[in-house]
């Protein structure tokens with residue numbers, strides 16, 4: 216077994232070094248060796264901690280880590296990123312990652328990563344502290360908005376796309392490794408889980424980010440996993456990440472006390488943002504309690520990435536790229552693609568602008584810059600296009616827009632609402648309801664809107680049946696009894712600084728909604744596993760999200776993968792490139808998709824696998840592939856989804872090996888996790904172990 220891991224690790228290191236980087240293979244390694252050999256112990260240790268001098272408010276400066284000037288080894292300069300370059304006033308504010316997850320469009324996500332990387336490079340930064348790829352076990356997590364959803368496959372595809380995009384310009388830093396999905400106890404909670412749950416549910420997206428995405432660095436999490444803090448978790452850092460996966464980059468700590476006494480020995484390479492624990496490393500080496508080889512390995516990892524990515528002399532990118540027209544376009548496209556149309560009774564949407572005389576735009580959020588939490592991922596763009604601004608600019612002077620900027624309506628407001636041809640209520644959550652702990656609101660234990668905002672919707676709908684809700688927030692919201700009262704519901708998340716234009720385009724049919732839920736919207740908390748942000752010991756089970764509801768036979772309000780369009784699609788003729796397969800095969804499934812309606816639109820074809828007769832408990836169905844296709848009215852296209860057969864393996868803890876079962880797998884294709892009209896089967900031959908990357 217050990218031999219297998221070693222050989223896999225070697226292969227991975229070799230693959231890792233032959234990437235598009237300027238220096239590759241032996242040449243790179245000998246340059247790294249030569250540099251590290253010239254460094255004193257003090258110089259090496261100095262590179263293992265940040266030296267940021269914080270002179271302003273939190274997050275206003277690039278976090279820095281020294282290099283070795285006399286040897287030409289450059290410093291790291293870091294910024295947070297999941298929704299934009301946080302340190303720089305005026306940087307583009309993209310929609311939050313949850314919105315981008317809802318786009319199911321990895322090409323757009325690659326462009327988002329690239330734009331953020333370009334902006335960071337332009338201000339002299341070289342490490343982007345993003346993407347957040349923690350699996351959303353429960354929508355109560357205060358940082359739901361920072362991640363791409365509740366499914367490992369979707370998380371992997373979006374995470375890889377972001378990393379690949381960003382690393383055109385800077386080093387990416389997928390975070391937080393691992394199982395970080397509770398805010399209020401994040402510094403102290405121990406998350407216990409069995410090996411299968413860890414390997415299949417909480418780690419695959421990190422494996423994809425380092426293997427396929429070739430992420431140069433990874434950030435450890437604050438919490439403990441199976442009894443050891445992630446920042447000193449030997450099994451995670453040395454065993455899995457650097458050992459089995461052959462990761463040749465570096466691991467940095469999360470920022471507030473994320474470094475622990477055993478961190479260096481157990482595989483953490485860099486303490487951020489300043490030296491608390493690692494300032495003792497010199498004493499430890501001198502007294503013989505820590506091998507200098509540990510220091511050398513950490514420094515080699517960082518120097519390797521500095522050379523590979525030419526951080527010593529990056530080609531210049533000028534500041535005109537910050538919030539450039541091109542980046543704002545990407546932000547707007549991501550907002551439009553990520554908005555999910557959840558309800559559209561009697562084709563209430565799109566609104567025909569030419570037929571409107573008067574509309575009401577209602578709610579305190581309608582003209583509020585509501586772009587996400589106040590935590591480390593916050594961004595300060597030069598402007599934010601609010602929903603009201605987008606609507607007003609789209610309609611011009613020909614339509615009277617009554618703006619009622621309140622959540623509690625009086626008789627005059629209700630009269631104005633009644634007189635309108637259509638009512639758009641903009642409501643939802645804000646940074647006051649959810650966000651990062653310490654510097655934000657923390658976890659959200661109640662998934663409902665505030666009673667005031669629920670009443671706002673009901674009152675508006677009672678005064679005018681043509682009520683459309685534009686809903687903002689970073690995760691699932693439970694609807695209560697207001698949902699049946701409204702004609703249409705558009706979930707726009709925190710849509711970034713261009714969100715108002717995207718929303719107006721969607722409302723008036725300039726753009727067609729094509730987002731799909733990246734998380735389940737339950738009817739209530741009783742459909743979900745327990746979220747415990749008080750205990751310091753919690754257990755994560757194998758099931759959460761749609762897989763939990765499927766197992767329990769619960770019917771959600773809106774299922775994972777669901778989203779409507781202004782057009783209709785038909786999907787048929789499911790074909791597989793082969794009916795039987797073995798380890799290592801890639802099976803291609805195809806379907807014919809036809810836009811059978813009258814507007815151009817995009818559909819996300821989703822492929823789920825089930826495991827009848829499996830020897831272990833499996834999900835009812837797992838997402839294993841998807842493809843988004845845009846079609847004009849009446850157009851058809853054959854869409855292909857590739858399935859890696861090794862992706863069907865489960866982790867056999869007793870053998871410490873990924874195992875393919877001899878099963879006739881059922882393959883289901885459709886347009887949401889609960890709408891899968893096409894099926895076929897794929898018979899797979901048993902094999903163990905199999906390589907899962």
Ligand code: BGC
Nearest residue numbers: 274295344390469470471591
């Ligand atoms: C957050 C990280 C962030 C870091 C630096 C931490 O508290 O958990 O996601 O990158 O701060 O701002």
